[in-house]
Amino acid sequence: MSASTVPGTPAVDWAAVRRDFPVLEREVHGKPLVYFDSANTGQKPSAVxxxxxxxxxxxxxxxxxxxxxxxxxxxxxxxxxxxxxxxxxxxxxxxxxxxxxxxxxxxxxxxxxxxxxxxxxxxxxxxxxxxxxxxxxxxxxxxxxxxxxxxxxxxxxxxxxxxxxxxxxxxxxxxxxxxxxxxxxxxxxxxxxxxxxxxxxxxxxxxxxxxxxxxxxxxxxxxxxxxxxxxxxxxxxxxxxxxxxxxxxxxxxxxxxxxxxxxxxxxxxxxxxxxxxxxxxxxxxxxxxxxxxxxxxxxxxxALGMANIEAREQALLAHATEALSGVEGLRIFGAPAEKAAVISFLVEGAHAHDLATLLDLEGMAIRSGHHCAHPLMQHFGVAATCRASLAFYNTHDEVDAFVAAIEKVRKLLA
Incomplete structure (x- = not known):
């Protein structure tokens, strides 16, 4: 069970929800898949x-x-x-x-x-x-x-x-x-x-x-x-x-x-x-x-409830934002008043594509590039960013694994 459920509604077993998504059980490059690219496309439950x-x-x-x-x-x-x-x-x-x-x-x-x-x-x-x-x-x-x-x-x-x-x-x-x-x-x-x-x-x-x-x-x-x-x-x-x-x-x-x-x-x-x-x-x-x-x-x-989904993702976002903020040389783009579970970032000294490629070898699926938003990249004065986008089927443990992988890759690129 998780506290990231709307008060007054039945608790959601998020671990059981995750098991509804077959692709999340696979490995890539010999590592457990961590799929943080849901802003690109959402994964599909068995029911679909x-x-x-x-x-x-x-x-x-x-x-x-x-x-x-x-x-x-x-x-x-x-x-x-x-x-x-x-x-x-x-x-x-x-x-x-x-x-x-x-x-x-x-x-x-x-x-x-x-x-x-x-x-x-x-x-x-x-x-x-x-x-x-x-x-x-x-x-x-x-x-x-x-x-x-x-x-x-x-x-x-x-x-x-x-x-x-x-x-x-x-x-x-x-x-x-x-x-x-x-x-x-x-x-x-x-x-x-x-x-x-x-x-x-x-x-x-x-x-x-x-x-x-x-x-x-x-x-x-x-x-x-x-x-x-x-x-x-x-x-x-x-x-x-x-x-x-x-x-x-x-x-x-x-x-x-x-x-x-x-x-x-x-x-x-x-x-x-x-x-x-x-x-x-x-x-x-x-x-x-x-x-x-x-x-x-x-x-x-x-059936899950969109309010519960939003609450779950906000809890994951808060965890990820706090953890990533502690990574040396990492810059998060944007801190709006209300924010969905999307984090665009760069690590000092690392090109976005290089960072994403090395993270993929650690099992981390994130997006790198301009994200079909060239004018926004121009606004920030960068050619590309990395983007981690979370969904309700992700876990706090995945967030921790992701941050650890960034720390590992950052040292390789230093």
């Missing part, structure tokens, strides 16, 4: 692996295109996953577009909502801490429409400079796109407050929830944004899954992003009648087995 396998073994068929038993089962499972995800996010299922992940979701908004609306003189506001997936689509749209981009900066701690952000929100701004949680600094942005301020000014908001959905309770209805994007594989679900939530009025007004099967009601050479949202944005055969697996992941996370 088995649900995906069971679909292919017993129910495989296409969705919405057959009246036979397998087709009905596949459709029910696929739409069932939509319903589970809607409940998880506290939104309506008919406002949830299932797609391959956050990158697709943001591009859908960029090309279906923004491209037809923006014009020269309009402005898109982004933040310094955005992932490339929430930068590049807006640059492409700005280049085609004549719109411009403004950037909200950070303070010394790695929090958004809110006063500076609000000063950027002038009448020319049509969209504010920002991350809920930084994949580099772990900064948790006050998205509810920010969206409220944008809404008062008539500005639409898109929130990248990739790093929030796996780690904390979510209530999109309470956030008050116009669009919210998530990625399933970071939520212990299969790769190639995710969703865009959008206000119903936006979905009804937006033209389809892709054309083909499934997103139509009737096709004639004289013209096509499109399906209702969200289906008009889901052209072609979807990743059915993947969404069955995502539904199982949502069941798994919900």
């Amino acid at each position: 692996i088995e649900a995906t396998d069971d679909f292919y073994r017993r129910h495989n068929a296409n969705v919405s295109r057959a009246v036979h038993a397998l087709g009905t089962e596949a459709t029910e499972a696929y739409e069932g996953a939509r319903g589970k995800l809607a409940k998880f996010l506290n939104v309506r299922a008919d406002e949830l577009v299932l797609c391959s992940g956050t990158t697709f979701a943001i591009n859908l908004v960029a090309y279906s909502w923004a491209l037809p609306r923006l014009k020269p003189g309009d402005v898109i506001v982004l933040t310094r801490m955005e992932h490339h997936a929430n930068i590049v689509p807006w640059q492409l749209v700005a280049g085609r429409t004549g719109a411009t981009i403004r950037v909200a900066e950070l303070d010394a701690r790695g929090d958004l400079d809110l006063d500076g952000l609000y000063r950027l929100l002038t009448p020319e701004v049509k969209l504010l796109a920002l991350t809920h949680v930084s994949n580099v600094l772990g900064t948790v942005n006050p998205v509810r407050e920010i969206c409220r301020e944008a809404r008062r000014r008539g500005i639409a908001t898109l929130v990248d929830g990739s790093q929030a959905a796996p780690h904390r309770p979510l209530d999109i209805a309470a956030i008050g944004c116009d669009f919210y994007a998530i990625t399933g594989h970071k939520m212990s679900g299969p790769t190639g899954t995710g969703a865009l939530w959008a206000r119903r009025e936006h979905l009804e007004a937006m033209p389809p992003f892709l054309g083909g099967g499934e997103m139509i009601k009737e096709v004639r050479f004289e013209g096509t009648v499109f399906n209702d949202a969200p289906h008009k944005f889901e052209a072609g055969t979807p990743n059915i087995a993947g969404f069955v697996g995502l539904g199982a992941a949502i069941d798994y996370l919900s």
